[in-house]
Amino acid sequence: MTTHSLLLLPGDGIGPEVMTEVERVVAFFNKKGKAKFKTETDVVGGAAIDKHGVPLTAGALAKAQAADAVIFGAVGGPKWDKVAYDKRPEGGLLALRKELDLFANLRPAICYPALAEASSLKREHVEGLDILILRELTGGTYFGEPKEIVTLEDGQKRAVDTTVYTTREIERIARVAFDLARKRRNKVHSAEKRNVMKTGVLWNEVVTATHAREAKDVELHHILADACAMQLVRNPKQFDVIVCDNLFGDMLSDEAAMLTGSIGMLPSASLGAPDPKTGKRKALYEPVHGSAPDIAGKGLANPIAAIASYAMALRYSCGLAKEADLIDKAIANTLARGLRTADILQPNMRKVGTAEMGQAILEEIEKLAAA
């Protein structure tokens, strides 16, 4: 039986609360599944600042490097608002992304039928929606140099951000997009702004060439990023995988996320390059939401994003797609039974807290696994 090593980093606020529910699901698969999970836990973010004075220790980073997957909760909160900029809790997550070279950020936007009413779009546009936004995470506008604010001779200030991409960076994210599409509905939309940006021109050229060389079996469309934003709210079901740069990916994934209802529902994965020897990718899985200080410690947090993040780890790091499907189905069944945490509460539904939602999902998993 294969053993997968997981590093759990619960973090701050509701992070530890939702991670507890993930651990219960891991324990179930350890008892009943066809693979074993060896878990280790460490502190990150504000919890690490309190204990060690830094948001990520060298020891925790080494554990993350060695693990098959990192499962991350959330970091941050008002308690650490005054710490120096370079020691912020969020620095722990950024350091992990950088050191593990996690360049591919996967954000699925799935609309469970039971939640179609919670979307801001009409039911027919979102019911059964299942799209994946693939965002380049380590290049582009957020990291390009120069990045500065300078004071000009006349006293005005000038701010500069630089958007930079190389062939290699675009090729490797395009490759991930085609690989993912093959496991889904085999369609990729590549979104850029080739009409006004040089990085868009290169992005378009490299994606086209990578497709011609390596992925002719996948349907490829090019779309301008602004048109993509529009189409996402007009007819989102036309998309399968959307691949884009760091900046556009940030916007489009948040937009797509809102089609599905609450932030408490959204998982994500960040993947690195495959190891040339083992083929394994470094990987971090985390809910999209933050530490939600307003509800932390109250047992109110929705654990679905965290549990669905673990399902993504099973799918993309452990080769356990059936088990991942089972968790996704268990979540859908639990919602169909009418259980809702406060963030997704609708009329005539039963309001539950974090532990009760986790327990209900676990029971559905047990039922499905026994069937």
Ligand code: NAD
């Ligand atoms: P947030 O995601 O923490 O919360 C936004 C709103 O959504 C809040 O009203 C919160 O109660 C609600 N919410 C979030 N997750 C929920 C869940 N699982 N169930 C129910 N409701 C949920 O974003 P924010 O308020 O902008 O940030 C709070 C802190 O989290 C800040 O310190 C921020 O820097 C940090 N943050 C961390 C991450 C991360 O760790 N990846 C991401 C975003 C924000």
